[in-house]
Amino acid sequence: xxxxFQLDGASVPFEPGQTVMQAALAAGHYIPHLCYHPExxxxxxxxxCTVKIGGRTAASCTMPAEAGLNIESDIEELNAxxxxxxxxxxxxxxxxxxxxxxxxxxMLQALGYDLEVHTAGFRHMYPDRPLDASHPDxxxxxxxxxLCELCVRASGEVDGKNVFALSGRGxxxxxxxxxxxxxxxxxxxxxxxxxxHVCPVGVILPKRVGFSxxxxxxxxxxxxxxxQALDDAPRQGDAGGSCASCEGTS
Amino acid sequence: xxxxxxxxxxxxxxxxxxGNNPAELLQxxxxxQHRRGWIAPQxxxxxxxxxxxxxxxxxxxxxxxxxxxxxxxxxxxxLFSDNITDRMLGSQVLMEKMCxxxxxxxxxxxxxxxxxxxTTSCTGMCDQGPAMLVNGRAITRLTHQRVQEIGSLIRxxxxxxxxxxxxxxxxxxxxxxxxxxxxxxxxxxxxxxxxALGGKDVVEAVKDSGLRGRGGAGFPTGLKWxxxxxxxxxxxxxxxxADEGEPGTFKDRVLLTRHADLVFEGMTLCALAVGxxxxxxxxxxxxxxxxxxxxxxxxxxxxxNMLGKNILGQTxxxxxxxxxxxxxxxxxxxxxxxxxxxEGKRGVPRNRPPFPVTHGYLQQPTAxxxxxxxxxxxxxxxxxxxxxxxxxxxKSTGSKLISVSGDCPRPGIYEYPxxxxxxxxLQDCGAIDACAVQVxxxxxxxxxxxxxxxxxxxxxxxxAGAFMVFDDSRDLFExxxxxVHFFAHESCGxxxxxxxxxxxxxxxxxxxxxxxxxxxxxxxxxxxxxxxQTSSHCGLGRxxxxxxxxxLKHFRPAYENRLKSLDFEPAFDLDGALARARQMxxxxxxxxxxxxxxx
Numbered sequence: 001x002x003x004x005f006q007l008d009g010a011s012v013p014f015e016p017g018q019t020v021m022q023a024a025l026a027a028g029h030y031i032p033h034l035c036y037h038p039e040x041x042x043x044x045x046x047x048x049c050t051v052k053i054g055g056r057t058a059a060s061c062t063m064p065a066e067a068g069l070n071i072e073s074d075i076e077e078l079n080a081x082x083x084x085x086x087x088x089x090x091x092x093x094x095x096x097x098x099x100x101x102x103x104x105x106x107m108l109q110a111l112g113y114d115l116e117v118h119t120a121g122f123r124h125m126y127p128d129r130p131l132d133a134s135h136p137d138x139x140x141x142x143x144x145x146x147l148c149e150l151c152v153r154a155s156g157e158v159d160g161k162n163v164f165a166l167s168g169r170g171x172x173x174x175x176x177x178x179x180x181x182x183x184x185x186x187x188x189x190x191x192x193x194x195x196x197h198v199c200p201v202g203v204i205l206p207k208r209v210g211f212s213x214x215x216x217x218x219x220x221x222x223x224x225x226x227x228q229a230l231d232d233a234p235r236q237g238d239a240g241g242s243c244a245s246c247e248g249t250s
Numbered sequence: 251x252x253x254x255x256x257x258x259x260x261x262x263x264x265x266x267x268x269g270n271n272p273a274e275l276l277q278x279x280x281x282x283q284h285r286r287g288w289i290a291p292q293x294x295x296x297x298x299x300x301x302x303x304x305x306x307x308x309x310x311x312x313x314x315x316x317x318x319x320x321x322x323x324x325x326x327x328x329l330f331s332d333n334i335t336d337r338m339l340g341s342q343v344l345m346e347k348m349c350x351x352x353x354x355x356x357x358x359x360x361x362x363x364x365x366x367x368x369t370t371s372c373t374g375m376c377d378q379g380p381a382m383l384v385n386g387r388a389i390t391r392l393t394h395q396r397v398q399e400i401g402s403l404i405r406x407x408x409x410x411x412x413x414x415x416x417x418x419x420x421x422x423x424x425x426x427x428x429x430x431x432x433x434x435x436x437x438x439x440x441x442x443x444x445x446a447l448g449g450k451d452v453v454e455a456v457k458d459s460g461l462r463g464r465g466g467a468g469f470p471t472g473l474k475w476x477x478x479x480x481x482x483x484x485x486x487x488x489x490x491x492a493d494e495g496e497p498g499t500f501k502d503r504v505l506l507t508r509h510a511d512l513v514f515e516g517m518t519l520c521a522l523a524v525g526x527x528x529x530x531x532x533x534x535x536x537x538x539x540x541x542x543x544x545x546x547x548x549x550x551x552x553x554x555n556m557l558g559k560n561i562l563g564q565t566x567x568x569x570x571x572x573x574x575x576x577x578x579x580x581x582x583x584x585x586x587x588x589x590x591x592x593e594g595k596r597g598v599p600r601n602r603p604p605f606p607v608t609h610g611y612l613q614q615p616t617a618x619x620x621x622x623x624x625x626x627x628x629x630x631x632x633x634x635x636x637x638x639x640x641x642x643x644x645k646s647t648g649s650k651l652i653s654v655s656g657d658c659p660r661p662g663i664y665e666y667p668x669x670x671x672x673x674x675x676l677q678d679c680g681a682i683d684a685c686a687v688q689v690x691x692x693x694x695x696x697x698x699x700x701x702x703x704x705x706x707x708x709x710x711x712x713x714a715g716a717f718m719v720f721d722d723s724r725d726l727f728e729x730x731x732x733x734v735h736f737f738a739h740e741s742c743g744x745x746x747x748x749x750x751x752x753x754x755x756x757x758x759x760x761x762x763x764x765x766x767x768x769x770x771x772x773x774x775x776x777x778x779x780x781x782x783q784t785s786s787h788c789g790l791g792r793x794x795x796x797x798x799x800x801x802l803k804h805f806r807p808a809y810e811n812r813l814k815s816l817d818f819e820p821a822f823d824l825d826g827a828l829a830r831a832r833q834m835x836x837x838x839x840x841x842x843x844x845x846x847x848x849x
Contacts, residue, residue: 044601045745047785057784062601084781088750122754123821147743156304165306166596167313169579171753173743178306180295 003067007051008074014065021049021061024073025233030226031073032082032115034089034107034200035148036061038233040157046089046148048082048111079115086112087121092171094126094143095201101210102202104218108146109201110225129174134185137207144201145175151204155195163189175203260285261296272301273612275594279312280535280575287327287385288319314596314742316370316578317386317535324359324366326404331381333372333497334732335655335718341380344397345369351401365404371580371736372497373536376655376718377423377662385410386538389417418539422504423662426678429641429649430509430625431665437511438556440628444519445564447631452523453479456627458635460647465491465583465620466690466714468646471627474617477607478524481615486526488517488569489611489618491588493534495580496691497736498716501651502621504663506533506540509625510547514571516624518556519631521569524617529571532588535578544573580740584788585618587742598744599788622651622715642668646707654679656687656719664717666706673702675717683721686804691716692733693793696726696800726801727808731759733797741790748791751782755795761821767813772802 002013005020007029014023019042024031035046044059051060052072060073072078089108097103111117132140147166152175155163163184167176179186189195196204215221219228264281268274278297282289289312298305312318319327330336330345349356349367359366375381378390384400387410396417403413424431444452457472478486490513494502505513517529533541548571551557561567574592576582582591586600589611610616619627626648630638639647646668655661658681666675676684687697689706690713697704697711704711720729738752755778758771779795786792802809825848832842843849 044787047746047787050785059785059787064603081781081784084777085746085785088746088754091754092750122750123757125753146746147749162304162306165304165310167306167310168743169314169316169596170738170741170743171749173749176306176309178304180291180305 003065005065005067005069005071007071012065018065019061020051020058020063020065020069020071023065024060025230028230029073030229031060032111032226033061033229034111034146035150037150037153037198040150040153043149043153046085046146048085050078050081052078082111083115083117084121086115086117087119089146090117091120091122091124092127093145094124094129100144100202101205102144102199104213104215104221106202106220107200107225108144110220113220114224114226125171132177132184134183135187135189135207136185137191138184138189138196139205139207140175140177140184141203141205142175145203146201147173147175148200150198150200151175151195154198155189155193158194161188161193161195163187163193163195257290257292258296261293261300265297265300270301272303273592273594275301275303275308275311276315276577276591277574277594279308279315279318280577283318283577284386287325288322291320294320311594311596314579315535315576318577322359322363324364325407326365327383327385328365328367328400328404329370329373329383330367331371331373331375331379331383332369332732333376333379333736334729335376335498336372336379336381337732338656338724339380341392344380344392344394347394348397348401351398352404364407370536370578371495371740372499374494374500374503374534375420376498376500376653378421379655383536386535387418388420388536388539390420420503420507420539421662422507424504424508425654425660425662426664426666428665428667429629430505430512430622430651431663433509433512433625433629435512435515435628435632437515437551438554438562440512440515440519440632441522441556441562444522444631445562445567449479449523449525452519452631455631455635456523459627459630459638460635460645461623461626461630461638462646462708463620464622464626464650464714466496466694466712468708468712471619471623474607474619475520475523477605478526478615478617481608483608483615485528485612485614486524487611487614487616488520488524488526488529488571489588489592489616490517490529490531490621490624491583491585491618492537492621493532493576493583493588494537494621495534495583495740496693496714496716497733498653498655498688498691498718499714500653500655501663501715503537503540505621505625505651506537506544510544511551512625512628513621514548514551514557516619516626516628517571518561518569519628520617520619520624522567524615526617527568527570529569530592530611531571531573532576532582532592533573534576534582538575541573541575548573579742580736581742581788581790584790587788588618589616596742598742620714643705643707643709645709650706650713651715652706652713652717653715654717654719657681657684657721657724658719668707669705671703671705672697672711675706676702676719679719681719681721683723684719685722685724686720686726686729686801688716688718688720688729688797690714691718692736692797693789694796696729696797696804698804725808726805727763727812730797730801731763734759734794737790737794741794745785745787745791747781747785748787748794751778751786751791752794754778755782755798757821759798762809762812764821765812765814766821766823767809769813772809772813775799775802 033049042061044062049060129142152164380392461471462468582597587597591597606616652664658679738756743749825844
């Protein structure tokens with residue numbers, strides 16, 4: 001019999017080595033998240049999954065599960081925090097949902113709806129982030145990047161290619177590709193790579209397949225993200241790769 | 251201006267010198283930067299191939315540090331220290347004048363590639379500012395005349411080595427000394443005493459002394475050493491944090507100038523206590539001029555068998571120290587970010603647990619302490635725990651170096667036993683009319699006149715040592731705004747709340763400064779604070795609102811005087827935005843304005 005902790009009053013069992021997020025998802029409890037992905041080692045940068053343990057707060061995706069913890073997640077205080085974080089991400093980049101190929105399949109947009117983000121909240125920063133359309137099959141639209149590093153982790157941990165990395169610091173931090181030219185065409189990325197399929201927003205897109213599923217019939221058009229996130233959750237702790245390209249993972 | 255033909259030759263020698271060790275990447279990048287004043291794209295590609303690290307990751311590392319440039323940045327790179335104390339001494343006018351003299355815009359390289367001028371975070375010369383860095387070399391006591399001379403030297407392409415030596419003179423400005431600054435311990439004395447005790451008893455002695463970390467957090471040093479000693483690991487490390495980046499602090503600079511032997515003695519003592527073979531001193535890039543003198547002291551200690559194999563004849567006691575340079579990133583003062591940087595990575599704080607004492611440098615147990623902590627530990631062992639404990643207060647034993655700057659006639663280093671009041675320091679430094687003191691830098695506490703009887707120490711006002719004095723002519727709003735800009739510039743960008751939040755805070759403060767602020771903006775600041783406090787990855791984000799909240803508490807009128815009385819006001823001038831349209835249509839009548847009074 002495994003140990004348990006309490007999450008919003010429910011008892012959650014966990015295996016040694018699991019984080020609070022991993023145990024919660026495996027047991028069928030949803031905690032909002034963006035940069036967490038069950039197949040990669042968590043690093044805890046988006047902070048959407050922040051939970052309360054007694055008087056403390058912590059990112060649940062990186063916090064080791066411990067027996068007897070009393071954790072709060074689905075409370076107004078934390079959902080208000082999450083709303084603000086989503087607003088920050090929208091304000092930081094250039095997100096034009098109506099014309100975005102990823103609309104309806106975008107986790108940031110879906111979280112915005114699910115958390116009831118009704119206003120912009122902040123002045124938009126309108127950063128200048130030129131596209132990279134150099135590759136014959138793949139488009140990079142950096143305007144939408146939320147710096148979750150899932151592509152960095154996927155390309156490093158799964159594809160073994162290290163096509164992506166983060167560059168710069170603070171608000172000027174941005175995604176770069178592994179080429180002296182700085183262009184995707186000079187990397188060895190391929191359509192079948194894992195890194196092509198993990199972007200939670202619309203940065204990494206295959207060319208010539210736009211709008212194959214009409215808006216209105218896409219993933220999060222059907223059901224809110226909170227009702228679907230568990231579909232992707234592993235039932236067994238199969239995460240735990242490591243990727244030296246990523247921040248905060250060592 | 252840059253030839254790259256001999257680049258592979260240079261890089262091969264560089265790689266060989268660093269043993270092709272990827273953990274030395276940042277050091278290699280610093281040396282490559284030093285060679286031509288920037289790092290050419292081909293250099294990154296070459297290093298990537300030779301070290302077998304993805305090029306993009308090397309680019310990520312290089313771009314993290316302010317002093318590394320991936321584009322040509324001028325033969326002369328001038329950086330004005332932009333701490334509030336530099337500003338109070340007139341740095342902004344000096345920079346403006348210099349830009350005029352050299353026909354430059356801040357941040358841009360001159361057309362001929364000769365020079366660029368910009369600002370940088372506090373360079374640790376607050377007691378002799380305004381200060382600047384030219385190609386990484388510190389220049390102090392800037393005046394109009396000195397800045398003009400520098401402009402001429404640059405125009406004449408005079409090599410930095412031929413500039414007047416006086417420009418580079420750095421004073422120690424020791425105003426009050428005590429336990430640490432008066433010590434007469436001869437090199438090796440502490441080690442001999444420690445070897446007689448043995449590692450375990452050294453740990454006990456440091457525990458007994460009650461010594462707590464001098465970097466600000468105040469963790470009991472003895473407990474840290476004990477945990478490291480007991481940790482499982484094959485190669486333990488001792489790291490000295492000399493990345494003194496907190497604006498207003500410069501005491502480590504003075505310790506490394508005057509008492510470097512004591513610092514190294516403390517590190518070697520720690521190595522004996524925890525069982526480490528390797529040590530690092532992580533020196534902030536701003537103190538690059540200290541590198542050669544420190545290397546010479548290390549060499550002397552090696553020659554005298556105080557470093558190396560079988561130290562002082564003790565069989566099996568092997569330990570040596572290497573110096574690693576930082577390159578302009580305040581966040582690397584955070585211990586886990588510092589370790590990442592030591593490993594040649596971006597200086598991003600790690601997730602904790604595990605802590606460095608069990609999983610530090612290269613995931614090995616690492617004892618990481620501040621420069622002053624190592625000095626105090628050495629003295630505590632030398633004099634005995636009981637005597638050490640007798641100094642200071644029950645929970646803050648020993649003495650503390652305070653870096654005093656700002657509005658006072660005698661800025662410099664003051665050493666006091668813990669428990670000294672703010673008022674007493676103000677009296678000693680001759681500050682009259684002080685209305686506020688920023689204790690422990692932007693991430694610390696703004697203490698107003700009514701609280702000047704508060705005492706420095708972990709019981710009341712914990713401090714890493716910065717003590718910036720503001721007299722009643724100063725605008726505390728501008729002080730807070732300077733600090734907010736600092737945090738936004740220094741945020742590592744890892745987590746959402748700090749990366750975006752510090753920039754939002756900066757925008758809001760700028761909006762208020764521009765006269766567009768409202769009560770709504772003050773409320774927004776409090777909301778941002780809540781978000782940053784609850785969800786930031788590390789202390790930088792968590793404390794980034796402090797300067798605003800503290801000054802709001804004590805000096806609210808400084809903010810309210812700037813506000814428009816409305817509840818909401820856009821951040822731009824709505825009527826002003828129509829000026830272009832008016833100009834194009836040739837209209838300027840009442841109907842072409844939002845309100846009649848705008849005409």
